[in-house]
Amino acid sequence: MQYESPKSIDDAISLISNASGNTRILAGGTDLLVQMQSQVADPDLVVDIKNIKEMKEFKKEDGAYVIGAAVTGMEIAEHEEFVKDWPGVVDGVKLIGSIQIKGRASMGGNLCNASPAADSIPAMIASGAFAIIAGPDGRREVLVEDFIKGPGKTTLKSNEILVSIKLPLKKQNSSGAYLRFTPRTEMDIAVVGVGVNITLSDSGICEDAKISIGAVAEKALVVEDAASALIGNKITEEIIEDYIEKVRASARPINDKRGTVEFRIQVIGVIAKRALNMALERIR
Numbered sequence: 001m002q003y004e005s006p007k008s009i010d011d012a013i014s015l016i017s018n019a020s021g022n023t024r025i026l027a028g029g030t031d032l033l034v035q036m037q038s039q040v041a042d043p044d045l046v047v048d049i050k051n052i053k054e055m056k057e058f059k060k061e062d063g064a065y066v067i068g069a070a071v072t073g074m075e076i077a078e079h080e081e082f083v084k085d086w087p088g089v090v091d092g093v094k095l096i097g098s099i100q101i102k103g104r105a106s107m108g109g110n111l112c113n114a115s116p117a118a119d120s121i122p123a124m125i126a127s128g129a130f131a132i133i134a135g136p137d138g139r140r141e142v143l144v145e146d147f148i149k150g151p152g153k154t155t156l157k158s159n160e161i162l163v164s165i166k167l168p169l170k171k172q173n174s175s176g177a178y179l180r181f182t183p184r185t186e187m188d189i190a191v192v193g194v195g196v197n198i199t200l201s202d203s204g205i206c207e208d209a210k211i212s213i214g215a216v217a218e219k220a221l222v223v224e225d226a227a228s229a230l231i232g233n234k235i236t237e238e239i240i241e242d243y244i245e246k247v248r249a250s251a252r253p254i255n256d257k258r259g260t261v262e263f264r265i266q267v268i269g270v271i272a273k274r275a276l277n278m279a280l281e282r283i284r
């Protein structure tokens, strides 16, 4: 196996473009190294991106946050201004493994690994985040919900690389939350997860909402019906019941050892309600 640690994005792209065998990008390695150890992945070339400056940058550009693909979970969780602006995304990142795992694991790696149960993805989707992708023909931006194609599958071509994740300008009177259900409190995989982002008017009417659910389909879903149940309304108990119903109706989970279809559909409504209330509380 060949290991390379380029210093620029152009060099990384030329390495992956000219490679003939199986190539993998290495960020924190908390997914990739486990996959290599268990022979799920057997790359001929590993391209480590941690020595590329832009991949490790966490900056604000024109009011939007741009988080390099190799910025670690701990770096995100400790960024005070970001924590205030995008608490829902931080909720998701903070749930990734232990402190030790978050000291290595990146949000970019969580996104590119494309697990249906990944914790940062519904939160990123609810926040309107974009994936910034670089390839031989330049750069392109896609919404995070369009980046994932299915379990372990993304829109990245074999000669492309995720450079960063962009969080748009935070609107006034808005906030978010991400919650998941796991049988254990830590170091477990989401049985269901819900990301919520909501904007209220001064009079308390919901002006905008974006809801995403994880671990209940082949990829994290955007639940437009649930957002529509909130938009234009004061968030009363009746409205919340309608929202919960819409979330449950969109879930299409599988039966597995961690939860039945019925259980997941039941629990996702409970978690969706809690995440919404958490976001509302944060606005107040």
Ligand SMILES: Cc1cc2nc3c(=O)[nH]c(=O)nc-3n(C[C@H](O)[C@H](O)[C@H](O)COP(=O)(O)OP(=O)(O)OC[C@H]3O[C@@H](n4cnc5c(N)ncnc54)[C@H](O)[C@@H]3O)c2cc1C
Pocket (backbone or CB within 6 Å): 024, 025, 026, 027, 028, 029, 030, 031, 032, 033, 034, 049, 069, 070, 095, 096, 097, 098, 101, 104, 105, 106, 107, 108, 109, 110, 111, 112, 113, 117, 118, 119, 120, 156, 160, 161, 162, 163, 187, 188, 189
């Ligand atoms: C003990 C343990 C607990 C965990 N708990 C959780 C949890 O609670 N929730 C959760 O969601 N995840 C969890 N994970 C999974 C993992 O930690 C996360 O998915 C993490 O965010 C991956 O980031 P990374 O930087 O380590 O990615 P890596 O392992 O480096 O990469 C992951 C995948 O993405 C690709 N990749 C990485 N960066 C790029 C890029 N810039 N461009 C193109 N492809 C790229 C790699 O080739 C690889 O296929 C856990 C893992 C472990 C080992």
